[in-house]
Amino acid sequence: MSTPHIDSQKNDFSDVVLMPGDPVRAKYIAKNYLSNCVQINSTRLMLAYTGFYKNKKVSVMSHGIGIPSASLYVRELILEYNVKKIVRIGTCGTVSNDIKLRDIVISMGASTDSKVNRIGFNNHDFAAISDYNMLHAAVQIAKKMNIEVYVGNFFTTDSFYNDDKNMLDILKKYNILGIDMETAGIYAVASELRAQALSICTVSDHIEKKEKVSSKDRESSFEDMINIALELIILHK
Ligand SMILES: O=P(O)(O)O[C@H]1O[C@H](CO)[C@@H](O)[C@H]1O
Numbered sequence: 014m015s016t017p018h019i020d021s022q023k024n025d026f027s028d029v030v031l032m033p034g035d036p037v038r039a040k041y042i043a044k045n046y047l048s049n050c051v052q053i054n055s056t057r058l059m060l061a062y063t064g065f066y067k068n069k070k071v072s073v074m075s076h077g078i079g080i081p082s083a084s085l086y087v088r089e090l091i092l093e094y095n096v097k098k099i100v101r102i103g104t105c106g107t108v109s110n111d112i113k114l115r116d117i118v119i120s121m122g123a124s125t126d127s128k129v130n131r132i133g134f135n136n137h138d139f140a141a142i143s144d145y146n147m148l149h150a151a152v153q154i155a156k157k158m159n160i161e162v163y164v165g166n167f168f169t170t171d172s173f174y175n176d177d178k179n180m181l182d183i184l185k186k187y188n189i190l191g192i193d194m195e196t197a198g199i200y201a202v203a204s205e206l207r208a209q210a211l212s213i214c215t216v217s218d219h220i221e222k223k224e225k226v227s228s229k230d231r232e233s234s235f236e237d238m239i240n241i242a243l244e245l246i247i248l249h250k
Protein backbone atom coordinates (compact mmCIF):
# COMPACT_ATOMS: atom_id res chain seq x y z
CA MET A 14 0.00 0.00 0.00
CA SER A 15 1.02 3.63 -0.21
CA THR A 16 -0.30 7.13 0.33
CA PRO A 17 0.53 10.08 -1.94
CA HIS A 18 3.56 10.77 0.27
CA ILE A 19 4.53 7.51 1.98
CA ASP A 20 5.45 4.40 0.04
CA SER A 21 5.51 1.77 2.80
CA GLN A 22 3.64 -1.42 3.62
CA LYS A 23 0.89 -1.41 6.25
CA ASN A 24 2.98 -3.03 8.98
CA ASP A 25 6.24 -1.26 8.22
CA PHE A 26 5.62 1.37 10.90
CA SER A 27 5.55 0.92 14.65
CA ASP A 28 2.53 2.42 16.41
CA VAL A 29 4.90 5.05 17.73
CA VAL A 30 6.92 7.36 15.50
CA LEU A 31 9.67 9.79 16.44
CA MET A 32 9.55 12.75 14.09
CA PRO A 33 12.32 15.28 13.54
CA GLY A 34 11.85 17.88 10.84
CA ASP A 35 15.12 17.03 9.18
CA PRO A 36 15.54 13.77 7.20
CA VAL A 37 19.26 13.73 8.04
CA ARG A 38 18.36 13.69 11.74
CA ALA A 39 15.94 10.81 11.13
CA LYS A 40 18.75 8.86 9.49
CA TYR A 41 21.16 9.76 12.30
CA ILE A 42 18.74 8.50 14.96
CA ALA A 43 17.99 5.32 13.04
CA LYS A 44 21.66 4.49 12.54
CA ASN A 45 22.88 5.44 16.01
CA TYR A 46 20.02 4.52 18.36
CA LEU A 47 18.03 1.70 16.79
CA SER A 48 19.02 -1.89 16.14
CA ASN A 49 17.99 -4.04 13.15
CA CYS A 50 16.93 -0.91 11.39
CA VAL A 51 15.42 -0.87 7.89
CA GLN A 52 14.58 2.10 5.70
CA ILE A 53 10.87 2.08 4.91
CA ASN A 54 10.33 5.31 3.00
CA SER A 55 12.30 7.62 0.77
CA THR A 56 9.48 9.28 -1.19
CA ARG A 57 10.39 12.99 -1.52
CA LEU A 58 13.44 12.06 0.58
CA MET A 59 11.25 12.17 3.67
CA LEU A 60 13.27 9.33 5.15
CA ALA A 61 11.61 6.80 7.45
CA TYR A 62 13.11 3.86 9.31
CA THR A 63 11.88 1.15 11.63
CA GLY A 64 14.10 -0.62 14.12
CA PHE A 65 14.21 -1.62 17.74
CA TYR A 66 15.05 0.17 20.96
CA LYS A 67 15.27 -2.14 23.98
CA ASN A 68 13.20 -4.72 22.08
CA LYS A 69 10.42 -2.24 21.31
CA LYS A 70 9.63 -1.63 17.64
CA VAL A 71 10.12 2.06 16.93
CA SER A 72 9.86 4.12 13.77
CA VAL A 73 11.52 7.40 13.00
CA MET A 74 10.40 9.61 10.13
CA SER A 75 11.11 13.21 9.20
CA HIS A 76 8.13 15.52 8.77
CA GLY A 77 9.76 18.38 6.87
CA ILE A 78 9.35 22.07 7.65
CA GLY A 79 6.11 23.81 8.51
CA ILE A 80 2.57 22.82 9.43
CA PRO A 81 1.47 21.85 5.89
CA SER A 82 4.25 19.30 5.60
CA ALA A 83 4.19 17.96 9.16
CA SER A 84 0.43 17.69 9.50
CA LEU A 85 0.11 15.85 6.21
CA TYR A 86 2.61 13.17 7.30
CA VAL A 87 1.08 12.88 10.76
CA ARG A 88 -2.40 12.52 9.26
CA GLU A 89 -1.30 9.80 6.83
CA LEU A 90 0.61 7.92 9.53
CA ILE A 91 -2.39 7.89 11.87
CA LEU A 92 -5.05 7.13 9.27
CA GLU A 93 -3.21 4.73 6.98
CA TYR A 94 -0.51 3.19 9.16
CA ASN A 95 -2.33 2.92 12.52
CA VAL A 96 0.18 5.12 14.29
CA LYS A 97 -1.02 6.02 17.78
CA LYS A 98 1.78 8.14 19.17
CA ILE A 99 3.87 10.89 17.64
CA VAL A 100 6.90 12.35 19.38
CA ARG A 101 8.27 15.38 17.59
CA ILE A 102 11.96 15.78 18.35
CA GLY A 103 12.91 19.11 16.94
CA THR A 104 14.81 22.31 17.32
CA CYS A 105 13.25 25.56 18.44
CA GLY A 106 14.05 29.17 19.05
CA THR A 107 13.41 31.03 22.27
CA VAL A 108 13.07 34.60 23.53
CA SER A 109 12.95 33.61 27.20
CA ASN A 110 15.49 35.09 29.61
CA ASP A 111 15.48 31.84 31.59
CA ILE A 112 16.32 29.52 28.72
CA LYS A 113 19.65 29.11 26.96
CA LEU A 114 20.98 27.39 23.88
CA ARG A 115 20.81 23.56 24.01
CA ASP A 116 18.18 23.55 26.79
CA ILE A 117 15.27 21.19 26.26
CA VAL A 118 11.78 22.61 26.07
CA ILE A 119 8.66 20.44 26.05
CA SER A 120 5.55 21.90 24.54
CA MET A 121 2.54 21.62 26.83
CA GLY A 122 0.55 23.48 24.18
CA ALA A 123 1.20 25.62 21.13
CA SER A 124 -0.17 28.93 19.92
CA THR A 125 0.23 29.79 16.26
CA ASP A 126 0.12 32.49 13.59
CA SER A 127 -1.08 29.86 11.10
CA LYS A 128 -4.76 29.97 10.18
CA VAL A 129 -5.02 26.26 9.65
CA ASN A 130 -6.37 25.29 13.07
CA ARG A 131 -8.90 28.11 12.93
CA ILE A 132 -10.04 26.94 9.51
CA GLY A 133 -10.72 23.48 10.95
CA PHE A 134 -12.31 24.89 14.12
CA ASN A 135 -14.97 27.13 12.60
CA ASN A 136 -12.77 30.23 12.89
CA HIS A 137 -12.52 29.99 16.69
CA ASP A 138 -9.31 29.68 18.71
CA PHE A 139 -8.30 26.05 19.09
CA ALA A 140 -6.14 25.24 22.13
CA ALA A 141 -3.55 22.93 20.59
CA ILE A 142 -2.36 20.82 23.52
CA SER A 143 -0.05 17.88 24.03
CA ASP A 144 -1.16 14.52 25.35
CA TYR A 145 -1.18 14.83 29.14
CA ASN A 146 0.06 11.30 29.85
CA MET A 147 2.97 11.60 27.46
CA LEU A 148 3.87 15.01 28.84
CA HIS A 149 3.75 13.78 32.42
CA ALA A 150 5.82 10.69 31.60
CA ALA A 151 8.43 12.71 29.68
CA VAL A 152 8.92 15.05 32.63
CA GLN A 153 9.33 12.10 35.01
CA ILE A 154 11.84 10.46 32.68
CA ALA A 155 13.88 13.64 32.37
CA LYS A 156 13.93 13.98 36.16
CA LYS A 157 15.13 10.40 36.52
CA MET A 158 17.84 11.01 33.93
CA ASN A 159 18.86 14.22 35.69
CA ILE A 160 18.13 16.28 32.60
CA GLU A 161 16.62 19.70 33.15
CA VAL A 162 13.60 20.41 30.97
CA TYR A 163 11.35 23.43 30.61
CA VAL A 164 7.64 22.85 30.04
CA GLY A 165 5.28 25.46 28.67
CA ASN A 166 3.67 27.14 25.72
CA PHE A 167 5.12 27.18 22.21
CA PHE A 168 4.55 29.52 19.32
CA THR A 169 4.34 27.72 15.99
CA THR A 170 5.02 30.15 13.20
CA ASP A 171 4.84 30.05 9.42
CA SER A 172 7.76 32.50 9.22
CA PHE A 173 11.22 31.34 10.23
CA TYR A 174 12.63 34.76 9.36
CA ASN A 175 10.61 37.21 11.40
CA ASP A 176 12.37 40.02 13.23
CA ASP A 177 9.18 41.91 14.11
CA LYS A 178 10.26 43.34 17.47
CA ASN A 179 6.67 43.85 18.54
CA MET A 180 5.90 40.15 18.01
CA LEU A 181 8.98 39.10 19.94
CA ASP A 182 7.86 41.33 22.83
CA ILE A 183 4.42 39.71 22.76
CA LEU A 184 5.95 36.23 22.86
CA LYS A 185 7.95 37.28 25.90
CA LYS A 186 4.98 38.93 27.56
CA TYR A 187 2.93 35.72 27.26
CA ASN A 188 5.79 33.54 28.44
CA ILE A 189 6.21 31.56 25.23
CA LEU A 190 9.14 29.23 25.83
CA GLY A 191 9.75 27.70 22.42
CA ILE A 192 9.26 28.85 18.84
CA ASP A 193 8.97 26.24 16.12
CA MET A 194 7.10 25.69 12.86
CA GLU A 195 5.02 22.52 13.36
CA THR A 196 3.84 21.73 16.90
CA ALA A 197 0.43 23.50 16.85
CA GLY A 198 -0.46 21.72 13.62
CA ILE A 199 0.67 18.30 14.85
CA TYR A 200 -1.29 18.65 18.10
CA ALA A 201 -4.45 19.63 16.24
CA VAL A 202 -4.27 16.66 13.87
CA ALA A 203 -3.58 14.30 16.79
CA SER A 204 -6.59 15.70 18.70
CA GLU A 205 -8.86 15.38 15.69
CA LEU A 206 -7.80 11.80 14.97
CA ARG A 207 -7.58 10.69 18.64
CA ALA A 208 -3.88 10.00 18.60
CA GLN A 209 -1.35 11.17 21.18
CA ALA A 210 1.38 13.69 20.45
CA LEU A 211 4.18 15.42 22.27
CA SER A 212 6.77 17.86 21.03
CA ILE A 213 10.21 17.88 22.66
CA CYS A 214 12.69 20.42 21.30
CA THR A 215 16.27 21.48 21.82
CA VAL A 216 16.87 25.22 21.73
CA SER A 217 19.02 26.00 18.71
CA ASP A 218 18.48 29.78 18.56
CA HIS A 219 18.15 32.51 21.13
CA ILE A 220 16.36 34.99 18.94
CA GLU A 221 16.69 38.03 21.18
CA LYS A 222 20.33 37.43 22.07
CA LYS A 223 21.11 36.52 18.46
CA GLU A 224 22.86 33.30 19.52
CA LYS A 225 22.71 30.02 17.62
CA VAL A 226 24.03 26.50 18.02
CA SER A 227 26.55 25.61 15.33
CA SER A 228 25.45 22.82 13.04
CA LYS A 229 28.16 20.57 14.47
CA ASP A 230 27.01 21.24 18.04
CA ARG A 231 23.44 20.48 17.07
CA GLU A 232 24.15 16.77 16.80
CA SER A 233 25.58 16.28 20.28
CA SER A 234 23.09 18.54 21.99
CA PHE A 235 20.30 16.39 20.60
CA GLU A 236 21.43 13.39 22.61
CA ASP A 237 19.44 14.20 25.76
CA MET A 238 16.30 14.96 23.78
CA ILE A 239 16.52 11.71 21.83
CA ASN A 240 17.13 9.68 24.97
CA ILE A 241 14.08 11.18 26.68
CA ALA A 242 11.95 10.42 23.61
CA LEU A 243 13.17 6.82 23.37
CA GLU A 244 12.64 6.14 27.07
CA LEU A 245 9.19 7.68 26.76
CA ILE A 246 8.32 5.08 24.17
CA ILE A 247 9.44 2.27 26.47
CA LEU A 248 7.76 3.56 29.58
CA HIS A 249 4.57 4.87 28.13
CA LYS A 250 2.45 1.92 27.01
O1 LIG B 1 14.70 21.06 13.58
P1 LIG B 1 13.28 20.87 13.12
O2 LIG B 1 12.66 19.67 13.74
O3 LIG B 1 13.14 20.86 11.63
O4 LIG B 1 12.45 22.13 13.67
C1 LIG B 1 12.72 23.48 13.41
O5 LIG B 1 13.69 23.73 12.41
C2 LIG B 1 13.05 24.10 11.17
C3 LIG B 1 13.48 25.50 10.81
O6 LIG B 1 14.84 25.56 10.62
C4 LIG B 1 11.55 24.01 11.43
O7 LIG B 1 11.10 22.76 11.02
C5 LIG B 1 11.49 24.21 12.92
O8 LIG B 1 10.32 23.77 13.55
Ligand SMILES: O=c1cc[nH]c(=O)[nH]1
Binds near residue numbers: 104107
Ligand atom coordinates in the same frame (compact mmCIF):
# COMPACT_ATOMS: atom_id res chain seq x y z
O1 LIG C 1 11.38 27.37 14.10
C1 LIG C 1 12.48 27.61 14.59
C2 LIG C 1 13.44 26.60 14.83
C3 LIG C 1 14.63 26.91 15.35
N1 LIG C 1 14.90 28.21 15.63
C4 LIG C 1 14.00 29.16 15.40
O2 LIG C 1 14.27 30.32 15.65
N2 LIG C 1 12.82 28.84 14.88
